[in-house]
Amino acid sequence: MAFGKHIVPGAIALLVIAALPLLPVPPFWITLANNIGLAALVAIGLVLLTGVGGMTSFGQAAFCGFGAYTSAVLTTAYGFSPWLSLPIALVVGAVVAVPLGLMTVRLSGHYLPLGTIAWGLAINYLFGRIEMLGRYDGISGIPPLSIGGQQLMSSDSIYYVIWGFVIATAIGAQNLLDSRVGRGIRALRGGAQAAEAFGVNIKRAKLIVFVFAAVVAALSGWLFAHMQRAVNPSPFGLDMGITYMLMAVVGGSGHVWGAIFGAGVVLILKEILERTLPHLLDTTANFEMIVFGFLLVAILQVSRDGLWPLLARYLPGRPPRDVSADGAGLERRAMPEPGSTLLKVDRVRKVFGGLVAVNDVSFEVKAGQIVGLIGPNGAGKSTTFNLITGILGLSGGSVTYAGEALTGMNPRLIAQRGIARTFQHAKILPTMSVLENVALGAHLRGDAGVLRSFLRLERKEEAALLAEAAYQLDRVGLGAHKHRPAGDLALGQIRILEIARALCLDPAFLLLDEPAAGLRHGEKQELANLLKKLRSEGVSVLLVEHDMGFIMGLVDHLVVLDFGTLIAEGKPADVRKHPAVIAAYLGSAA
Numbered sequence: 001m002a003f004g005k006h007i008v009p010g011a012i013a014l015l016v017i018a019a020l021p022l023l024p025v026p027p028f029w030i031t032l033a034n035n036i037g038l039a040a041l042v043a044i045g046l047v048l049l050t051g052v053g054g055m056t057s058f059g060q061a062a063f064c065g066f067g068a069y070t071s072a073v074l075t076t077a078y079g080f081s082p083w084l085s086l087p088i089a090l091v092v093g094a095v096v097a098v099p100l101g102l103m104t105v106r107l108s109g110h111y112l113p114l115g116t117i118a119w120g121l122a123i124n125y126l127f128g129r130i131e132m133l134g135r136y137d138g139i140s141g142i143p144p145l146s147i148g149g150q151q152l153m154s155s156d157s158i159y160y161v162i163w164g165f166v167i168a169t170a171i172g173a174q175n176l177l178d179s180r181v182g183r184g185i186r187a188l189r190g191g192a193q194a195a196e197a198f199g200v201n202i203k204r205a206k207l208i209v210f211v212f213a214a215v216v217a218a219l220s221g222w223l224f225a226h227m228q229r230a231v232n233p234s235p236f237g238l239d240m241g242i243t244y245m246l247m248a249v250v251g252g253s254g255h256v257w258g259a260i261f262g263a264g265v266v267l268i269l270k271e272i273l274e275r276t277l278p279h280l281l282d283t284t285a286n287f288e289m290i291v292f293g294f295l296l297v298a299i300l301q302v303s304r305d306g307l308w309p310l311l312a313r314y315l316p317g318r319p320p321r322d323v324s325a326d327g328a329g330l331e332r333r334a335m336p337e338p339g340s341t342l343l344k345v346d347r348v349r350k351v352f353g354g355l356v357a358v359n360d361v362s363f364e365v366k367a368g369q370i371v372g373l374i375g376p377n378g379a380g381k382s383t384t385f386n387l388i389t390g391i392l393g394l395s396g397g398s399v400t401y402a403g404e405a406l407t408g409m410n411p412r413l414i415a416q417r418g419i420a421r422t423f424q425h426a427k428i429l430p431t432m433s434v435l436e437n438v439a440l441g442a443h444l445r446g447d448a449g450v451l452r453s454f455l456r457l458e459r460k461e462e463a464a465l466l467a468e469a470a471y472q473l474d475r476v477g478l479g480a481h482k483h484r485p486a487g488d489l490a491l492g493q494i495r496i497l498e499i500a501r502a503l504c505l506d507p508a509f510l511l512l513d514e515p516a517a518g519l520r521h522g523e524k525q526e527l528a529n530l531l532k533k534l535r536s537e538g539v540s541v542l543l544v545e546h547d548m549g550f551i552m553g554l555v556d557h558l559v560v561l562d563f564g565t566l567i568a569e570g571k572p573a574d575v576r577k578h579p580a581v582i583a584a585y586l587g588s589a590a
């Protein structure tokens with residue numbers, strides 16, 4: 001299976017890349033291919049940062065500059081060998097990226113790209129002002145790369161170095177996306193809240209992609225410096241920053257291989273236009289930039305997601321990975337002592353502007369109980385969930401879990417304590433597979449970081465995480481849908497998917513916000529059986545539900561809210577007879 005037919009196009013592409021300098025092609029083809037490779041590195045970084053992470057940056061050329069200037073200075077003024085200056089150039093890129101990233105990833109909307117333009121311009125200006133960097137003249141006399149005593153002076157010889165780095169970076173980037181860390185990164189766009197509720201550090205994930213993009217740009221700059229053997233500020237300015245962004249977008253900004261393709265399309269198009277237009281139009285004016293702009297707009301009209309998806313249609317898809325579903329590979333949490341007080345909600349309050357959504361509500365959940373939280377629409381049930389799980393801050397009162405105050409903790413820390421939830425308005429990543437959506441729930445049960453993921457050294461852990469996801473999917477009855485995009489499921493199934501995701505956290509306490517909405521009778525029955533089984537395993541559940549039939553036979557204790565206020569609680573059969581409940585809830589439903 002390892003050499004399935006999906007490998008073939010990759011092998012052909014690799015062969016073409018390897019053979020190009022050996023073929024009788026005009027020398028400028030190789031120069032062009034080198035430039036494509038250098039740009040592709042930057043564009044791969046942008047695929048992760050922008051296409052996947054959702055953060056647009058026009059400032060990447062500045063990071064190329066850091067890579068290039070670092071090596072230029074070290075090799076010309078301090079006698080470093082280029083290979084010795086490589087790790088330093090990458091570290092400089094990373095070290096500069098951390099404060100810039102911390103500043104930038106906080107911005108949202110238009111401010112984010114504007115922010116990158118601002119520092120992109122400022123840094124480029126700085127390059128031209130610093131005496132040590134040769135001001136606007138830059139630095140020349142940079143030594144070429146050498147391998148085994150051979151100096152790589154020609155385009156042909158550095159070609160293999162450049163493309164070796166491009167392919168290694170693309171594979172590493174692909175590995176990174178296809179990992180525990182990568183699931184967090186892929187959740188940045190549109191799934192941040194759910195990811196955070198399962199322990200993903202969203203700020204950190206943003207910073208990781210920012211630094212990654214900066215480091216590969218610095219790598220590109222380092223290669224550039226030793227290819228040109230001279231640097232000056234102009235290739236590291238805003239116009240190149242915009243061009244890199246274009247490459248990523250034209251290629252298909254969510255696809256690693258699309259970045260290489262996009263770099264190729266943009267640079268080849270530019271080359272062709274620069275060669276042909278002056279003859280066609282019989283003028284030397286720079287019309288090519290205008291035509292170039294229009295062509296790119298036309299490409300994006302044809303395919304909003306860039307060109308790669310158009311091409312990928314003709315490539316055989318990757319077969320879904322085999323996953324075992326034994327669910328035995330990960331450690332399980334010790335469950336709290338049955339009957340002990342697990343959750344204590346004490347005079348909890350939430351005010352939105354003038355509206356008191358949750359009004360000094362107090363109740364408890366004992367370990368091993370299923371507690372129902374009911375009340376008419378707008379009663380404050382979901383808000384109570386958000387207060388317990390740290391998505392909203394309390395306006396008053398306190399929440400204690402297993403004797404520890406949760407007040408002030410973020411959703412990540414709360415998840416770490418074994419509290420998992422589903423959302424009333426399902427929060428899934430529709431283009432990601434069902435299996436991977438569910439595996440996000442197991443985030444805290446692994447610890448592989450960026451480097452191990454990039455180098456694919458975390459396969460054992462990753463297999464265990466996916467096996468756990470597959471196991472939980474089988475358990476909730478969605479096992480047959482593992483490899484479908486989650487967005488293809490029916491709404492009821494998506495709710496069940498969220499339960500499987502929550503179970504992947506190995507929770508001791510589960511909060512389910514209207515899990516049975518949209519389910520058919522038989523499916524509700526299965527869900528009820530699953531919840532009873534979880535209870536028998538020691539899991540405690542807090543459940544919001546409207547279907548009284550479903551609730552009555554299932555819960556041990558019932559809490560009723562109306563207009564944010566607790567109006568009754570107790571055994572389901574008693575609460576049902578409570579006059580205030582009949583008036584507020586059952587009355588309105590009847």
Ligand code: ADP
Nearest residue numbers: 352355357375376377378379380381382383384
């Ligand atoms: P339930 O889940 O019981 O139907 P919610 O907890 O969703 O009710 O909402 C309780 C009240 O708080 C409603 O009046 C709702 O409009 C309001 N509310 C909920 N979230 C917000 C918010 N983020 N901002 C302002 N008002 C909110």
Ligand code: MG
Nearest residue numbers: 381382383424
């Ligand atoms: Mg609700």
